[in-house]
Amino acid sequence: MTTDLNPDLTRASAADLAHALASGQVSSVEVTQAHLDRIAAVDAAVHAYLHVDAEGALAAARRVDERRAGGESLGPLAGVPIAVKDVMTTKGMPTTCGSRILEGWIPPYDATVVTKLRAAGLPILGKTNMDEFAMGSSTEHSAYGPSRNPWDLERIPGGSGGGSSSVLASFQAPLATGTDTGGSIRQPAAVTGTVGTKPTYGGVSRYGLVALASSLDQAGPCARSVLDTALLHAVMGGHDPRDSTSIDAPVPPVVEAARAGDVTGLRIGVVRELGGEGYQAGVRTRFEESVRLLVDAGAEVVEVSCPSFVYALATYYLILPSEASSNLAKFDAMRYGLRVYPDGVETPSAEQVMAASRDAGFGDEVKRRIILGTYALSSGYYDAYYGSAQKVRTLIAQDFAAAFEQVDVLVSPTAPTTAFKLGDKLDDPMAMYLNDIATIPANLAGVPGMSLPAGLADEDGLPVGFQILAPAMRDERLYAVGAALERALTDRWGGPLLDRAPELDASLERKDA
Ligand code: GLN
Numbered sequence: 001m002t003t004d005l006n007p008d009l010t011r012a013s014a015a016d017l018a019h020a021l022a023s024g025q026v027s028s029v030e031v032t033q034a035h036l037d038r039i040a041a042v043d044a045a046v047h048a049y050l051h052v053d054a055e056g057a058l059a060a061a062r063r064v065d066e067r068r069a070g071g072e073s074l075g076p077l078a079g080v081p082i083a084v085k086d087v088m089t090t091k092g093m094p095t096t097c098g099s100r101i102l103e104g105w106i107p108p109y110d111a112t113v114v115t116k117l118r119a120a121g122l123p124i125l126g127k128t129n130m131d132e133f134a135m136g137s138s139t140e141h142s143a144y145g146p147s148r149n150p151w152d153l154e155r156i157p158g159g160s161g162g163g164s165s166s167v168l169a170s171f172q173a174p175l176a177t178g179t180d181t182g183g184s185i186r187q188p189a190a191v192t193g194t195v196g197t198k199p200t201y202g203g204v205s206r207y208g209l210v211a212l213a214s215s216l217d218q219a220g221p222c223a224r225s226v227l228d229t230a231l232l233h234a235v236m237g238g239h240d241p242r243d244s245t246s247i248d249a250p251v252p253p254v255v256e257a258a259r260a261g262d263v264t265g266l267r268i269g270v271v272r273e274l275g276g277e278g279y280q281a282g283v284r285t286r287f288e289e290s291v292r293l294l295v296d297a298g299a300e301v302v303e304v305s306c307p308s309f310v311y312a313l314a315t316y317y318l319i320l321p322s323e324a325s326s327n328l329a330k331f332d333a334m335r336y337g338l339r340v341y342p343d344g345v346e347t348p349s350a351e352q353v354m355a356a357s358r359d360a361g362f363g364d365e366v367k368r369r370i371i372l373g374t375y376a377l378s379s380g381y382y383d384a385y386y387g388s389a390q391k392v393r394t395l396i397a398q399d400f401a402a403a404f405e406q407v408d409v410l411v412s413p414t415a416p417t418t419a420f421k422l423g424d425k426l427d428d429p430m431a432m433y434l435n436d437i438a439t440i441p442a443n444l445a446g447v448p449g450m451s452l453p454a455g456l457a458d459e460d461g462l463p464v465g466f467q468i469l470a471p472a473m474r475d476e477r478l479y480a481v482g483a484a485l486e487r488a489l490t491d492r493w494g495g496p497l498l499d500r501a502p503e504l505d506a507s508l509e510r511k512d513a
Helices: 013-022 028-045 054-069 111-119 160-169 186-193 224-237 254-260 281-295 307-330 348-360 365-377 383-406 429-436 440-445 475-493 504-512
Strands: 051-052 081-084 124-129 176-180 193-199 219-225 267-272 298-304 410-414 449-456 461-471
Touching: 013 028, 028 051, 028 054, 028 124, 051 054, 051 160, 054 124, 054 219, 054 429, 081 111, 081 160, 111 124, 111 193, 111 224, 124 160, 160 176, 160 219, 176 193, 176 224, 176 348, 186 193, 186 410, 186 440, 186 449, 186 461, 193 224, 193 475, 219 224, 219 281, 224 254, 224 475, 254 475, 267 449, 281 410, 281 449, 281 461, 281 475, 298 383, 307 365, 307 383, 307 429, 307 440, 365 383, 383 440, 410 475, 461 475
Parallel strands: 081 124, 081 176, 267 298, 267 410
Antiparallel strands: 051 124, 176 219, 193 219, 193 449, 410 461, 449 461
């Protein structure tokens, strides 16, 4: 950790900020205000936030500063501000999930993750944009318009958590939260040159996350470095009696692993099925280079085959819509958010109001998945679709189990391509779905995964993501490998990758010119 803090507080790492806060070099109010100023300067162009809570963030910052002045011992990230994905409920602050159907809804309670953030003294800057109900890979399915990739404002920042990734890559927050059902933390991290972890299923509470697919959803940390991600992971994680799938065990030693970054003698398996054809040349080059750097750092590398992974995407697109169609049934116009009365009906029935509200409140992708899910679950088709998908899911979990008998971690590119252009895949759901081909197996099996930057692709100069997967509850291995690779890549690129991103204000001028 460096002791000389970057004078531009928005460029400093969370670890450095935490250190400077603890030693009284800066106050949380100063750090928080610097980020609010940055938001005011650039978010009109990036559109990463759906809601900014300047007052609430500054009040929280003041409280932390007072507690510190009073000599209280505070958590390791106390005073470092954070952005929260709009899928997590926040008491008194809007939570839309990127949907019209929740427009104007103010939750009466905090998600457990949010409770933990507040208790740890992290001021919440605001809520980040996302594909509607976390369905998508680009934020283009947000009812409030897409976020933009700070590397190139004409490109997607990934999805569904593209608000959180673009917040980080445009220095509008040092930390952010995400949720990952099929890749929504890892793929946005990959295409923006940031870091994100999907913890072991059950490692971070799901209480207060608006559910997409309950057996796949997992909240996790997003940041610009492996250590910052670990520090946030440690704050977010741990057992929650309010979530029946929460694991009753301590958070794996992620911070220690990130600080050590030791891969000596570690066995790394390159997944044969997650690479090769269909992956952009520059993605493959950076991936192979990263694997060589890990060998130089002392790891052993072998190729591993997971034959059932080729069915992961098909399996996911039966299980996810099935669970989503059931989870979204609660948006019935009676309980939350939007209520629309059908035109020309004098005394509409509850069902007519429900239908009109859903028609107006849900976007196309959400409707598509509800239709798919109700079809897959309908009697007569249940065994053929949902039942078969569950069996293949077991095969995928068995592939992981067999692979982890041979190796300690598995690696692959995070996404097959770098950031694509806004609009490119919007009319082709299959092309959009294919972006998650490498991230989905981990959700189906519940194992943890991380994406970190592997450098820039030669052909387009855009960030490439490197994915690490570990056995359940061995999340610390992600951080050991991630930190070792990050160190080697920082040498290779002569500094953090994000230093090479275009200065946003300059690119804004270019756009206007
Ligand atoms: N892009 C994937 C989907 O559309 C993953 C979404 C997610 O992880 N929330 O389902």
